[in-house]
Amino acid sequence: MSSVLPFLITGLVTGSLYALAGLGLVLTYRTSGVFNFGHGAIAAGGAFCFYTLHTTHGMPWPPAMVLTVAAFALIGGPLLELLTRSLGAAPAAIGVIVTVGLFLAVTGVLNQIYGATIRQADQFLPEDGPAVSGVVISYGQMITAGIALAGAVGLFLFLRTSRLGVAMRAVVDNPSLVGLTGQTPARVRRVAWMIGSGFASLSGILLAPVLGLDATLLTLLVVQAFGGCAIGLFKSLPMTYVGGLVVGVAAALATRFLTSFPLNQIPPAVPFLILMAVLLVVPVRMLPGTRTLPQPLASAARPLNPRMSAGLGIAGLVFLLLVPALVGSRLPVWIDAMSSVCLFGSLALLIWTSGQMSLCQITFAALGATTMAHLTGNGVPWVLALLLAGLFTVPIGAIIAIPAIRFSGIYLALVTFGFGIFMQYVVYPTSWMFGQDLSASAERMQVGPIEAQTNEKWHYYVALTVAVLTVAALVAVNRSRFGRLLRGLAESPTMLGTLGLDVNVTRLLLFCVSAFFAGVGGALMSSQYTVSATSFNPIQSLLLVAVLGICAIAGTRLILTTVLAAVFFSIVPGYATSFDAEAQTLVFGVLAVVAGLTIANRDRLSAWLRREAAERAPRVAHGPAAARGNWTPPWPSAARSSEERELVGGRRS
Structure with missing residues (x-):
């Protein structure tokens, strides 16, 4: 037991941070319909900002932590909500592209500012503590697990008891009905993104002393929270917290028992093995968003003339x-x-x-x-x-x-x-x-x-x-x-x-x-x-x-x-x-x-430009086409709505 206990304790502490990050990820996914692949990059950003305040500028760690988490929650949350507002109704591929782009952009900014070399972050939490069965459990580990547990309990109570929390739970199911209760769906989503960003930055701050300050490594480590989200079926916050603990403990115990090559390569991949196992075993109907019809990303480009295609191909080959x-x-x-x-x-x-x-x-x-x-x-x-x-x-x-x-x-x-x-x-x-x-x-x-x-x-x-x-x-x-x-x-x-x-x-x-x-x-x-x-x-x-x-x-x-x-x-x-x-x-x-x-906003941009052209057309052009504002935007338009198709058909007839 004494040989397993250190790994068990480490797994529980690390799993608590996976759970904290997973809670924020599930919350934003359930309220916005957008799964944020850049969640780990936010955690890395929080870790580097805390490092700048605490290590570089000498600010004590409690105010540095509070200031960093508050900045990411109050500034980053609304920005992310604004960024992803139009993605809930867009094809899933567009949501993946945007959040993957966010992942890369934040990682690139951190590498440009701090460099690609790994920096060692000081352990700011106390490392001494009581011994249990000859194993020292530091106060820092207790504080880390306590912060994660307090965040989970506080979020659960907020969603169950407050009016805004209840609206947050309902906004995914029917945003229009939420609006009838007096709560604005956009405001509900904004608060969810604020909580999610705060949780992500806090998990990054607490993970950095263990892993070191490396943007890519921190990002991937927080991405391991995906396994905890899978155990929670991407919708249950209590089960997501439990799932984070399970992922942390499983990875730690794998480090203890899988010591020979190539089995010793498995522990870092344990969270992703859990993720894949859950998604392959759980019935599809239990996962949120699988009952909605897929939204194809139809080509928004007009077909080229065959002769033009052949000409371009020959010219390119030459x-x-x-x-x-x-x-x-x-x-x-x-x-x-x-x-x-x-x-x-x-x-x-x-x-x-x-x-x-x-x-x-x-x-x-x-x-x-x-x-x-x-x-x-x-x-x-x-x-x-x-x-x-x-x-x-x-x-x-x-x-x-x-x-x-x-x-x-x-x-x-x-x-x-x-x-x-x-x-x-x-x-x-x-x-x-x-x-x-x-x-x-x-x-x-x-x-x-x-x-x-x-x-x-x-x-x-x-x-x-x-x-x-x-x-x-x-x-x-x-x-x-x-x-x-x-x-x-x-x-x-x-x-x-x-x-x-x-x-x-x-x-x-x-x-x-x-x-x-x-x-x-x-x-x-x-x-x-x-x-x-x-x-x-x-x-x-x-x-x-x-x-x-x-x-x-x-x-x-x-x-x-x-x-x-x-x-x-x-x-x-x-x-x-x-x-x-x-x-x-x-x-x-x-x-x-x-x-x-x-x-994602191609139709809105096209409609706006058509309106602008319709207003300016009599001043810059002549003829019935200009007066009607019959103008085509500089890019190919996406599929028109049924009303727009009827209007176009009526004009042609």
Whole structure:
């Protein structure tokens, strides 16, 4: 017992902080309908602000803690409510893009201000205390657990006894009825975001002395609260608190008993294993938001003329063929862009065509990269190894399709993100993938006397060929019967089922195809340069989603967004040498937030601009079209409302 007690105590204390963060996350999700993937970034921001006040400027820890939590609650809460106000009715993919962008933006700001190196935060709580069975339980641990318990009890009483708390519990079910009681739904949501932001910052402050001040690490550690939220079924606050304790204790006990490799890699992934297990076992009807009909992210772009599409494609291909003669020493940047085309194409097929979401796409690329390295290292021909690297990821894609059969939206995003973190901690270090040195490198394609290991131009044309074949395959899939089924899957899975089509088989094939192309992209990466496990960490999956979301401003065309995303992700940083990883995280995060909000409010912006044009048209133009304000906004309009369609139809008739 004495050997287990220290781990049990540590697990309870850490679990209390997971519970505190989880309470705020569930509260904001239930009141706003938006699951905040940036919740952990708020915790990291609170930890760094407290460090600045307490360590840098010497402020005593009690007022520094109160000031930090109050600032995040009173300032950050209303800002987050304003930021996410339009996302509750938007497609789930837009909510994921915006909150992932928030995650990246806050992390990028912290890295820009404090640097990417880990800082050691002083332990400001007392470390002495009584001994139980020879194990010292510090007063700091007692205070930490007490703060978390007090926050949980206070929140429970507030929701049960106060008028505002009761309205907060009802606002998700029917905001209009809440308004009839005299409470404004926006005010209720604002208070919920204030409480959630305060809880997140407080959990970050208390976790920092144990983990150190690292923005990414703190963010991911608070993300482990997702496991506690899953035990609470994303709706029960008491069970979320219990779930946080269960997650903390389970992870601590795993550290005690799983000591041999590779089992010793499991403890950090325990919260995500719990998350995936709960979502795969619990009946779908018990999870909030699963009974509502999915909202497809239909393409907001007008179809291009076939001749124009063909002309643009030919012109682009001619330019790419001339790239080696134009770019000089920047050629490796363009080779990297070819692998990015495969990777973004696999993700765009999921999100834009079928309305599904994946936050583990970089994991598929890692599988392809390591498989390519193993095969070419054992003498397998390059082309065959490339195909096998893509095919090897197909069974893993089929595994991910299992939760996609049960649900979509944020729950599928959570499962895929948890799977990516599990792979990083448990499978990446094994000999099946990167091995103990956490790196991999594949041979390049060799034909006749040409030695591709030293010929960048030859390898560029090989990568270009693979990218062009990938684009051609995506176009063929999009125009085929399977592509029509995918678009129908995004619009109405129920309708496909009533027509006698197997929706589950369609989802299974979709994830298998997507995983194949992602694996091919990863295989190209390992042929270009030596890749490391850090290049395929789960944060990169979030970055991919953010960049693809930015490109949706131009519409959700499959090929256009794929190419634009590859340009932004690979070519722009390759030429802007000062645009390092920290700057990319910040800029891509901010742009993803802006792009997501623009897409979510596209109809409102279009209507506002039409009204402005109608008011100004008589002064700047002549004719019946100007007088009516028959004006088209500079971007493609989203689907019109039924009233607007009737109005347009009446004018045409």
